[in-house]
Amino acid sequence: MTDTPKHHDVEEATLLVEAGRRAEWTSGIVNVPVYRASTCVFNSYEELQERTAAPSARHLFYARKGTPTQWALEDAITDISDGEGTMLYPSGVAALAGAMLACVDAGDHILIPDSVFDPTRSIADNFLTRFDISASYYDPRIGANIDALMQPNTKLVMTESPGSVTFEIQDIPAIAAVAHKHGAKVITDNTWATPIYFKPLDHGADISVEAVTKYIGGHSDIMMGAAVANKATFKRLQRAAFAMGQLVSPDDASLALRGIRTLAMRLKHHQENALELARWLEGHDLVHAVLQPALESHPDHALFKRDFKGSSGLFSIVMKGGRYEDTAAMIDDMRLFKIGYSWGGYESLILPSDPAPYRTVTPWTSTGPVLRIHAGLEDIKDLILDMDAGLERYRKQIA
């Protein structure tokens, strides 16, 4: 964690207001306008030559390379992530795929934590294998012992902290030190913490991936991903993204910029609600465990305290007994906790999520079903009432 951010001389809350709002782009209004564009027209042969020579500079060339609307979002994400530059993608998964493809060549090997977001597994196992790129999985709590798994052709170590559904915290500085010693790059999927609560590039990662779809968008109305790279990695990332024609619509970029302005405030409230709900659930007799790294009871709490500035609103609970089918009695009639994929919007969600089928090196065994919970921005009293009633329905179901 740096006390003196590289990109700015103001506090983070101020930066969230200022980021990306270059005067030449806003030209007298507060927000960067939505530039809907394909063709950009040049004033002369000379200007055509100039811009064609440097198509990725921050001037209009052809809208596939962006307009001020996307550039403002890229700059804002770069600034709050202490990065060198950001590329935008039409989804978080596209950002993961774009970042991974930027780091590997045919014949390379990738290390991936066993707690990884399932589609990341899919990119490696069902797509990169076609280019003779292999992947193997490691215990997310491995830390510096990852050294023993590094192969001569290991060129990329994926990290995600906390892990999807199961919430293991990874020692990213220790893993990055080993990876770099072997000449491998490190990507961190930072969707859970967002750059507000964790800045992977300050802890040794080379690329930080954000599903903008989640907290940065914040209102469950856009799909988008971002990959932010450090100085040594940005050119590679940019070349790969341009080669594959990745871009996002200016309308979506504008919504994501709007999300950034309130990101810290929203997260603070998500955190408060999540912790109160998690503590309440921890005391419930039907709940075997609460998987939330900000709780003192979490096995990785010390690591969390060392590296993270706060917690977002997503965590899981492990039920004491019952089967996945039994959770229907609990979730079908909830008033506020909606059943749905994704998270990071203003609303609360609940989702039965069995980690067992995805684990390949660290088997998952538990006393009962796992439910993933997103604490939204509702009043905590209403959320607890809704959860309490749901748990009583579950009690009847499994009795």
Ligand SMILES: *Cc1c(COP(=O)(O)O)cnc(C)c1O
């Ligand atoms: C949702 C999610 C993504 C992917 O984002 P999409 O925009 O849905 O593609 C990536 N990583 C994590 C950890 C996620 O939860």
